[in-house]
Amino acid sequence: MNFTEKPISSKEVFKGHLINVEVQQVKTPEGNIAQREIVHHAPAVAILAITNDNKMLLEKQWRAPIAKTTLEIPAGKVDSRDQASVDHAARRELNEETRLQAGKLEKLSSFYTSVGCMDEYMTLYLATDLSPVTNALPKDQDEELVVKKVSLDEAQAMIASGEIEDAKTIMAIYYWQGMRANG
Structure with missing residues (x-):
């Protein structure tokens, strides 16, 4: 089974001293649209x-x-x-x-x-x-x-x-x- 999600859009919503936060809209392998909140460190x-x-x-x-x-x-x-x-x-x-x-x-x-x-x-x-x-x-x-x-x-x-x-x-x-x- 393919688990890879495909990002549709991405937006950096916070840029800080320690972390950056990105919100992605993704398409799942099943074709569903989902939101992912990602903390970059x-x-x-x-x-x-x-x-x-x-x-x-x-x-x-x-x-x-x-x-x-x-x-x-x-x-x-x-x-x-x-x-x-x-x-x-x-x-x-x-x-x-x-x-x-x-x-x-x-x-x-x-x-x-x-x-x-x-x-x-x-x-x-x-x-x-x-x-x-x-x-x-x-x-x-x-x-x-x-x-x-x-x-x-x-x-x-x-x-x-x-x-x-x-x-x-x-x-x-x-x-x-x-x-x-x-x-």
Whole structure:
């Protein structure tokens, strides 16, 4: 079966700092006309940062869309400073948000964050052999972060209790669990 929809019209209805929103009229394979609302977002990175004492870094921060604080792994968008390099973005975000650098940075996976409405494509990294940065990059002025370290057992309990609700963070914790189970 052919699933491809054919756009009939498209209109950008919002252009912002973080996202752009497009409304499309499409023709479905069955010939129906439908509306699609699409959020365009820059590529992004997320970092499962494991300390030398085998703890992961989490960041507590306010998230306006859900009107509460969350616990998340370090993450951010790939921007002009990165010259389209997701590796550079991961190292930059780790520096900006945690003031640490990775002796080893390994790509784990790439995925779409919310395919029903958004085109954001995120790359998850594992950062190990962490040490303090020698040249701290400026922090984003609109971010207030508190970094904490937790063990795998603590992170799993935080998922079970609902304290961690962020999908990329849950994915990273389960990846870490799998790493530990496989040696």
